[in-house]
Amino acid sequence: MLQLPEIYAENLHRWLPELLYYSLTTLKIAAVSFFIAVVVGLLFALLRLSHNRLIRGFAVGFIEVARGLPIVVVLYIVYFVPPQLFPGLNWSWFTDFTGAVVGLGLHGAAILAEVFRSGIEALHKGQREAAISLGMTPAQSMAYIILPQATRIILPPVANYAIGLLKDTSLCSLIGVNELMNDAKSIAFADYQPMAVFVLVAVIYFAMSFPLSMAVRYMEGRLAVSR
Amino acid sequence: MGQMDPLLRIVDLHKRFGELEVLAGVSLDVKRGEKVSIIGPSGSGKTTLLRCINYLEKPTGGHIYIDGTLIGEKQVGGKFVHLSDRELAKERREIGFVFQRFNLFPHLTALGNVTIAPIKVLGLSREEAEARGRQMLEKVGLGHKVNEYPERLSGGQQQRVAIARVLAMQPKLMLFDEATSALDPELIGEVLRVMRQLADEGRTMVIVTHEIQFSGEVSDRVVFMDHGKIVEQGPPKSVLFNPQQPRTREFLKHLQER
Ligand SMILES: Nc1ncnc2c1ncn2[C@@H]1O[C@H](COP(=O)(O)OP(=O)(O)O)[C@@H](O)[C@H]1O
Ligand SMILES: [Mg+2]
Numbered sequence: 001m002l003q004l005p006e007i008y009a010e011n012l013h014r015w016l017p018e019l020l021y022y023s024l025t026t027l028k029i030a031a032v033s034f035f036i037a038v039v040v041g042l043l044f045a046l047l048r049l050s051h052n053r054l055i056r057g058f059a060v061g062f063i064e065v066a067r068g069l070p071i072v073v074v075l076y077i078v079y080f081v082p083p084q085l086f087p088g089l090n091w092s093w094f095t096d097f098t099g100a101v102v103g104l105g106l107h108g109a110a111i112l113a114e115v116f117r118s119g120i121e122a123l124h125k126g127q128r129e130a131a132i133s134l135g136m137t138p139a140q141s142m143a144y145i146i147l148p149q150a151t152r153i154i155l156p157p158v159a160n161y162a163i164g165l166l167k168d169t170s171l172c173s174l175i176g177v178n179e180l181m182n183d184a185k186s187i188a189f190a191d192y193q194p195m196a197v198f199v200l201v202a203v204i205y206f207a208m209s210f211p212l213s214m215a216v217r218y219m220e221g222r223l224a225v226s227r
Numbered sequence: 228m229g230q231m232d233p234l235l236r237i238v239d240l241h242k243r244f245g246e247l248e249v250l251a252g253v254s255l256d257v258k259r260g261e262k263v264s265i266i267g268p269s270g271s272g273k274t275t276l277l278r279c280i281n282y283l284e285k286p287t288g289g290h291i292y293i294d295g296t297l298i299g300e301k302q303v304g305g306k307f308v309h310l311s312d313r314e315l316a317k318e319r320r321e322i323g324f325v326f327q328r329f330n331l332f333p334h335l336t337a338l339g340n341v342t343i344a345p346i347k348v349l350g351l352s353r354e355e356a357e358a359r360g361r362q363m364l365e366k367v368g369l370g371h372k373v374n375e376y377p378e379r380l381s382g383g384q385q386q387r388v389a390i391a392r393v394l395a396m397q398p399k400l401m402l403f404d405e406a407t408s409a410l411d412p413e414l415i416g417e418v419l420r421v422m423r424q425l426a427d428e429g430r431t432m433v434i435v436t437h438e439i440q441f442s443g444e445v446s447d448r449v450v451f452m453d454h455g456k457i458v459e460q461g462p463p464k465s466v467l468f469n470p471q472q473p474r475t476r477e478f479l480k481h482l483q484e485r
Contacts, residue, residue, distance in 0.1 A: 129283055130330035130389075134344035134396060135320035138312050144347055149334050 007196045015187055015200065022183040023204055029100050029169045029179060034162055036105025041112030046142075048117050059113070066110030071103070072171055078103035079175045100172040104165065111161055119154035120146055159216040163209050170205075180204065232295055234259045234431050235280070235400055241288030242275055242455075249275045251455035252289070257400075260429045264442035264463075267452035268478055273435045274327075276452070277402045280433070281322040282315055293321060293400060320348060323393030323401040328409050329385040331377040331392075337364060338373040341392045349396070356395075363391035367421050383414030387421055394425075401425065403434045439482060443467050451475045 047059035066074065079099030083091040123146055131141035173182035180201060188197035233256035242250040249272045257263050265273050278284040280291055282299035290307070291298040298318050300307045310318070332340050341360035345351045351359070364373055367387035377385055386406055393401060403422065407415040419441050426432060426445045436442050442449060442463065449466040451459045451474075459472045470476045 124330075126326060126328060126330040127332065130324075130326065130332070131344075132316070133281055133283060133319055133322070133324040134392070135316050135348040136344065137316040140316075140347055144343060145332055149332075152334075 004196055004199070007193060008200075011191065011193070011196070012200075015197065018183060018187065019180060019200065019204060022178060022180045023208065025097075025178060026166070026169050026180040027208065029097065029104065029172060029177065030162070030166045032101040033104035033108060033169070034165055036101060037108025037112050037161075037165070038158075040105060040109035042116055044109055044113035045116035045120065048113060049120065063110045063113050066107055067114070069107075071107050071168055072174055074107045075100065075103040075171060075175050078106070096172070096175050096177045099175055100169070100177045103175075104168060104172070108161065108165060112158065115154050115157045115161070116150070119150035122153055123149055156216055156220050159212060159219065163212045163216070166209050166212070167205065233257055233292075234261075234294060235433070236292040237276075237280070237289070238292070239289040240276070240279060240286050240291070242272070242279055242284060243287050249455050250279065250286070250289075253452075253455070253457055254289075255450065255457065255460075257431060257433060260431055261448065262426050262432045262434065262446045264446040264449045265433065265435045265452060266437070266439070266442065266449060266478070267458075268481075271452045272455040273452055274404050277324070277404050277433065277435060280400075280402060281319050281324055283324070285309070293318070298322075316348070320396055321399045323396060323398035325386070325389055325393055325401065325403045325406045327405045329377075329382070329389045331385050331388055333377050336374050336376055337369060337380070337388045337391075340377070340388055341395045344392070345395050359395055360391070363394045364388070366394065366424075367391045368417070381414060382410045383417045386410065386418045390418075390421055390425075399431065401430060401432045403432065403436070405435055405437065407436070407438060437482065439467060439479070451478065453478070 044059045044063060047055050048063065050056050050059070069077075079094075079096065083089075083094065127145055127149065128138075128141050131145040132138070136144070169179060170181035172179055173185065176182070184197050184201040188194040191197070235255070235257040237253060237255040240250050240253040241248070253272075253276060255263075265276070267273055275284055279286045280298070282291075285299070290300065296318070297307075299315060300309055301314075302308075332343070335343060338357060338360050341363055342351075342353070342356040345356040345359060346353060349356075361370065361373060364370055367390055369384060369387055369391065372380060372384060372388075377388070380388065386409075390406075406422065407418050410418065415438070419438065422432075422434070423441075423445055434442065434446065444463075446463055448460060449463045450457055451466060451470070451472070453474050459466055459470060459475045465471070466475065467479065470479060
């Protein structure tokens, strides 16, 4: 029954180029979502640390809601709800790719906001006070003293998030994005070869995420040494 | 404001943390070039007083003036209003603060620690700031450690870098909060030597300390605080060696017994 070598010998030359092509889409979704998640996450981490209760409340609200929902639900809401809310507008620019990166990006922002916040708060308050007492503004103290130190603390969890994100891009097939998983499904069922195709897809996902895992190990090792 | 006005004027300062009144009306003038030591039992409000002077802590009452300028507030139509972060930052440049636990920036070298504020706050070029920084590190005896990171320095060396970091801002007033209390006994001397040198240069210094002998030799005036109030003050020979208040006597006796 398990004739995988023969099946691959026969089909790999057709499947592999196509799957690799759609892997690029997967990487593109991951990269753009990651960028959105970092920028928006940092913004929410700073809002979360604000002295203003309203601002802080807004940030906490966003973070808790976005973190508390399954990613699929976020993707469905982001992709399907705005056009229904504002049917009069032109939504042709709002492609499934856009919906995917906005959905994954916002969900990731909530996760990273908490990572950034705990990184910033892990620093002794003496660091901020020393900066302030030298005449730095709170923004300067954040930029030159707090964030450079927090970066070292948060790098491993951020890389872990990136690994998870790469895998979560496969959920975007559910809103119709043509990425690796979606393409794999169509090949698998068109050629009646689900096992061979999905094993291949697993290998491709692993090949993409494994270098990131190694990078995390390396960083964690270095941080442990420099303590 | 003339030369005769005090450099630092503290007027009826109050600070509460919730129900706890930590400063219960402190008034103190410090002249230009004067060295004032503050002594007193733990919890008497010494650290809080220093932190209020540069507004690391917002006073709940009273006012602070440096060179006649209100610190942390301004008067608008006869009312006192708090300054914005930016305005406050500008005023803090004039006030150097040396912390008990050094608070060096661990991601920067000794020279980086000393130059970051002159570059980012005063707008000096890197060359100017490094020239000044090296000079200050040499002054505290660490000319050979400019490229070391804090974790590779002893406590005494770290505190001397922290002092150089403050000196590089050329402050009008320097505040020392138990600068030697976190140090092993054998490292205290090197920090006190630097502080004595600064005192001899005629700088204005407010020094919270438990080093009674040092305080006797260096200060023009000693202030004894207890329960958020100044109980007694005067020249060291009277406050330290002939105190009038029973609480001062008791505190000094207590210190000697340790
Ligand atoms: N941020 C704070 N919140 C609440 N209480 C504080 C705070 N800082 C200091 N205190 C209290 O104020 C009192 C005086 O503290 P401090 O000024 O550090 O005294 P000292 O430096 O003379 O030992 C202590 O009882 C301390 O617990
Ligand atoms: Mg104290």
